[in-house]
Amino acid sequence: xxxxxxxxxxxxxxxxxxxxxxxxxxxxxxxxxxxxxxxxxxxxxxxxxxxxxxxxxxxxxxxxxxxxxxxxxxxxxxxxxxxxxxxxxxxxxxxxxxxxxxxxxxxxxxxxxxxxxxxxxxxxxxxxxxxxxxxxxxxxxxxxxxxxxxxxxxxxxxxxxxxxxxxxxxxxxxxxxxxxxxxxxxxxxxxxxxxxxxxxxxxxxxxxxxxxxxxxxxxxxxxxxxxxxxxxxxxxxxxxxxxxxxxxxxxxxxxxxxxxxxxxxxxxxxxxxxxxxxxxxxxxxxxxxxxxxxxxxxxxxxxxxxxxxxxxxxxxxxxxxxxxxxxxxxxxxxxxxxxxxxxxxxxx
Amino acid sequence: xxxxxxxxxxxxxxxxxxxxxxxxxxxxxxxxxxxxxxxxxxxxxxxxxxxxxxxxxxxxxxxxxxxxxxxxxxxxxxxxxxxxxxxxxxxxxxxxxxxxxxxxxxxxxxxxxxxxxxxxxxxxxxxxxxxxxxxxxxxxxxxxxxxxxxxxxxxxxxxxxxxxxxxxxxxxxxxxxxxxxxxxxxxxxxxxxxxxxxxxxxxxxxxxxxxxxxxxxxxxxxxxxxxxxxxxxxxxxxxxxxxxxxxxxxxxxxxxxxxxxxxxxxxxxxxxxxxxxxxxxxxxxxxxxxxxxxxxxxxxxxxxxxxxxxxxxxxxxxxxxxxxxxxxxxxxxxxxxxxxxxxxxxxx
DNA sequence: ATCACAGCTGGGAGCGCTCCCACCGTACCT
DNA sequence: AGGTACGGTGGGAGCGCTCCCAGCTGTGAT
Numbered sequence: 001x002x003x004x005x006x007x008x009x010x011x012x013x014x015x016x017x018x019x020x021x022x023x024x025x026x027x028x029x030x031x032x033x034x035x036x037x038x039x040x041x042x043x044x045x046x047x048x049x050x051x052x053x054x055x056x057x058x059x060x061x062x063x064x065x066x067x068x069x070x071x072x073x074x075x076x077x078x079x080x081x082x083x084x085x086x087x088x089x090x091x092x093x094x095x096x097x098x099x100x101x102x103x104x105x106x107x108x109x110x111x112x113x114x115x116x117x118x119x120x121x122x123x124x125x126x127x128x129x130x131x132x133x134x135x136x137x138x139x140x141x142x143x144x145x146x147x148x149x150x151x152x153x154x155x156x157x158x159x160x161x162x163x164x165x166x167x168x169x170x171x172x173x174x175x176x177x178x179x180x181x182x183x184x185x186x187x188x189x190x191x192x193x194x195x196x197x198x199x200x201x202x203x204x205x206x207x208x209x210x211x212x213x214x215x216x217x218x219x220x221x222x223x224x225x226x227x228x229x230x231x232x233x234x235x236x237x238x239x240x241x242x243x244x245x246x247x248x249x250x251x252x253x254x255x256x257x258x259x260x261x262x263x264x265x266x267x268x269x270x271x272x273x274x275x276x277x278x279x280x281x282x283x284x285x286x287x288x289x290x291x292x293x294x295x296x297x298x299x300x301x302x303x304x305x306x307x308x309x310x311x312x313x314x315x316x317x318x319x320x321x322x323x324x325x326x327x328x329x330x331x332x333x334x335x336x337x338x339x340x341x342x343x344x345x346x347x348x
Numbered sequence: 349x350x351x352x353x354x355x356x357x358x359x360x361x362x363x364x365x366x367x368x369x370x371x372x373x374x375x376x377x378x379x380x381x382x383x384x385x386x387x388x389x390x391x392x393x394x395x396x397x398x399x400x401x402x403x404x405x406x407x408x409x410x411x412x413x414x415x416x417x418x419x420x421x422x423x424x425x426x427x428x429x430x431x432x433x434x435x436x437x438x439x440x441x442x443x444x445x446x447x448x449x450x451x452x453x454x455x456x457x458x459x460x461x462x463x464x465x466x467x468x469x470x471x472x473x474x475x476x477x478x479x480x481x482x483x484x485x486x487x488x489x490x491x492x493x494x495x496x497x498x499x500x501x502x503x504x505x506x507x508x509x510x511x512x513x514x515x516x517x518x519x520x521x522x523x524x525x526x527x528x529x530x531x532x533x534x535x536x537x538x539x540x541x542x543x544x545x546x547x548x549x550x551x552x553x554x555x556x557x558x559x560x561x562x563x564x565x566x567x568x569x570x571x572x573x574x575x576x577x578x579x580x581x582x583x584x585x586x587x588x589x590x591x592x593x594x595x596x597x598x599x600x601x602x603x604x605x606x607x608x609x610x611x612x613x614x615x616x617x618x619x620x621x622x623x624x625x626x627x628x629x630x631x632x633x634x635x636x637x638x639x640x641x642x643x644x645x646x647x648x649x650x651x652x653x654x655x656x657x658x659x660x661x662x663x664x665x666x667x668x669x670x671x672x673x674x675x676x677x678x679x680x681x682x683x684x685x686x687x688x689x690x691x692x693x694x695x696x
Numbered sequence: 697a698t699c700a701c702a703g704c705t706g707g708g709a710g711c712g713c714t715c716c717c718a719c720c721g722t723a724c725c726t
Numbered sequence: 727a728g729g730t731a732c733g734g735t736g737g738g739a740g741c742g743c744t745c746c747c748a749g750c751t752g753t754g755a756t
Contacts, residue, residue: 027742028746060743061743063743066741
């Protein structure tokens, strides 16, 4: 009865044991070679490596995960509504970066889209069960309970973006304040006198930062910040339209607009066209994100580029560190801010 | 020595055994309840369910996967270059659909981006090792060896799109021919006399189909298909520009263009503007894909919408069938074609 | 020659589950 | 009453690996 295989699939795949037999060594030794332990003689190592090659041995990750109580996987969690709200490229660029950086590891990338509270609960269970080694969280809201849950169960995690200025969890963010500031300085530098801004939802830290950058640039130019020149929206095209109408009715004399996202800039552009204002002739327009939308607008939109793909890569690096360095509890949490860059196009 | 736990993480998570003890039954019985086997008495089932609830038991997928020789995961394979080439929304909409449909299952979604031949090889190894239960392949080229490999190792797989008219592997595709045809019929119906087309790379079946639809519509209108009116490109914006210039120099009298992708239409639009042709006044323009680009063009682009998210969902459904029904080898491979829909906007 | 102590090595135990076989009872037949 | 059948159940074996401990060398110190 011994040796009877029950399952068809996977049949014939060599196991550690078989490699050991062929190399004339014990299981433990093969395991050590596979995992690159230094305590193996060169002689033995060579023998094992040859056996591995001959048999075409590939370790069974599942067995490994079970025995070592690791998962060999990280989860990328994406709150679904966000992918609709934010311009798509952000989302896919992050994935690209994450995927690229993970390719060198042998960690699997698990993608988790969260739509409903039920699914969020399910994820929480899943994570509590330690079925992944770490978590990458994209665009978390300030009131999201997930980061705290992760903290509690000691699951390594990295956020893209901060929830507030005093973020405690490791994160990778881009320099929203600086980017916004440079955008507005650019507008002012081009001689615009009355520069307005369309903000994102101000309960989001990212929107606060971009507004903060606007303020900074206005003040740096020795001007007053006028409340009339600030309209807040929600990162959507429709929101951009509404805010632009508001702004135009309040201050018909405005000649520059900084929108905190390209999509809102697109909405604003439409309203400007409706009202017969030329861009950049009458009104200069700048966006944020440098998404495909910016390039395809007419005229092409000046925008602040964030290194989104690089953010994905950085997140993985930080997460890997977190996973490795969990031991020393005192270590400071790695947090990094990536620079942005103004991309000048015809809209300003 | 018995019962000594070595690993810290996961400590305290109840196991099947503990649930069994608490419910006063055997391991096998608990397993049956968990997996919804019908051969359990109501009495016992209730007792087990209570124990599960009290202990907060969550099955360990890794152990399950090892024991059952399943992986409880499917891989979504995305050839990296494609995600740059194709407009992004396609890619993220597919993911959205796949994620949504998978949420009801307890399969994990593994995302695999393929950039280099080395990574492709790695994936091949990985799949050969049966570490996933099935594979979703996005936009495969005709010469991609992956589908055949999968066939060989009997790994369930579903393609998005076909490689040729005689695709043998299960797939989900949209009605490219029909969509293109309706687009061109629309142009002709609006009174356009000289309708040209910008095609994708003709070694891709999807490009062939869209061209085929163009031909069909032209012929259906009782006209000749003129080679001069066909310019092929590569689904990129730059390609669209080049093709448009070609077309314009060959046939300055053209008054309608069907571009086989929105991105190429965007390129074409730029050239038309350069050359002083108004849209839709002088030239009516239609794209394919109905991506964000289409909505943000000026004027907004009429385009053929494909139900991309639904394609993702359908792919999962088909894959699940494949995984389940692997037993009867004679069953026909499920293949489905989703309808498209013309979305009219101001460009035509 | 003896002892100690390395560096290597083999292999038992165990990770948490599924599979399957043997077994128990009860209901139904002859 | 004995036989048959079958729904329901317990638990051994095993999935392929990692961990760890004991043991086995060979070397250098004594």
